Amino acid sequence: MTAAPLDQAERFARxxxxxxxxVGPVAFSQLLSRYGSACRAVDALPGLIARGGSRASTLPSVDRIEAEIEAGARLGATLIVLGDAEYPAALAAVDPPPPVIWTRGRSGLLAREAVGVVGARIASAGGQRIARGLAEGLGQAGLAVVSGMARGIDAAAHLGALETGTVAVLGGGVDDVYPPEHADLYARLIDVGCVVSESAVGARAQARDFPRRNRIISGLSRGVVVVEAEIRSGSLITARLAAEQGRDVFAVPGSPLDPRSKGPNDLLRHGAILCEGVEDVLRAFHTLPGLGEPPADPFVIDSGDIEAQVLDRIAALLSPTPTPRDELARATGLPIQIVAAALLELSLCGRASLLPGGLATA
Structure with a gap:
């Protein structure tokens, strides 16, 4: 049964x-589950924040949100919120999915089965040739290619798949051309591909934005191929996120004498799928089931008001080490539904951070 379309008030509230x-993706999903709509969650949020120990509401003004929507309209960008029919099914299956994305170009590409191709910014000529050829072959097989529009492997992958369909995920806003020398590539992506961003229109990319960008690259993809990457590399973060999301991780092997091969070789050492060409990706996909529906969270219910003593008790048990909420329930003797609701309220006032998988930190 298809869900009813969201009205404009609900889309604005989301x-x-x-x-x-x-309010990150975890808190966003829990607030929707608890209140049934963003409109009701927005109304309840100031009280939740105050009850958690903070006096000031952090809700952005209506004018600020209207300005973002108007800026997107001037660009010809499309706003897609979680719950819209156009929201990519693969991304909706991530736990939890990004609440909103902006797109420019052919947003219909987001509905196609896709493969992420990522790797080193300072890539070898051979690595770039492999990435471009791999992307071209994947495109000819009917798959979209997703990458991050960075220098090196990302750019080569986009160029290889321009004719068949490629998606660039940005760290800044959907209008943030970074690096600047990729202005021509960006223009071509807008024309024949698609550009996606979780950030607000007009935002400039900062270091904290790239892990979120990487999470969307893997979330849009059925599998992620790492071509070249040093051991401490953002591409390996993308690979880790892909594994956590239940996606396939592929790695192109390389010479042990090249530091850029250490990342893919280490992935292979830990169980990644060897990728020497397009056929390796297609072979894995042929035997694997498609992505399922996003998992339901059985612990988020309308639990009513949480007493301040309960909030303080749970907050005292948190530390910088991620703690499962079922462990907190055992320690306090409280129902796990109450613990989940208390963690949500603590996160809204800055006393806790919610992580995927039911974990929380101080």
Whole structure:
């Protein structure tokens, strides 16, 4: 049964909730589950924040959200919020999915089965040739190619798949051309591909934005191929996120004498799928089931008001080490539904951070 389309008030409220301080994807999903709509969650949020120990609401103003929507309209960009029919099914299956994305170009590409191709910014000529040829072959096989528009392997992958369909995920806003020398590539992506961003229109990329960007690259993809990457590389973060999301991780092997081969070789050592060409990706996909529906969270319910003593008790048990909520339930003797609701309220006032998989930190 198809869900009813979101009305404009609910879509506006979802964008406003997504732009609220302390509301990341985990809290966003839990607030929707608890209140049934972003409109009701926005109304309840100031009280939740105050009850958690903070006096000031961090909701962005209506004017600020209207300005973002108007800026997107001037660009010809499309806003897609979680719950829209156009929201990519692969991304919706991520736990939890990004609350909102902006797109420019052919957003229909987001509905196609896709492969992420990522790697070193300072890539070898051979690595770039492999990435471009791999992307071209994947495109000819009917798959979209997703990457991050960075120098090196990312750019080569986009260029290889321009004719068949490629998606660039940006760290900054959907209008943030980074690096600047990729202005021509960006223009071609807008024309025949698609550009995606979770950030607000006009935002400039900062270091904290790239892990979120990498999470969307892997989330849009059925599998991720790492071509070249040093051991401490953002591409390996993308590979780790792909594994956590239940995606396939492929690695192109390389010479042990090249530091850029250490990342893929280490992935292979730990169970990644060997990728020497397009046929390795297609062979794996042929035997694997498609992505399922996003998992339901059985612990988020309308639990009513949480007493301040309960909030303080749970907050005292948190530390910088991620703690499972079922462990907190055992320690306090409280129902796990109450623990989940308390963690949500603590996160909204900055006393806790919610992580995927039911984990929380101080």
């Amino acid at each position: 964008l406003r909730l997504a732009r609220t301080d302390q």
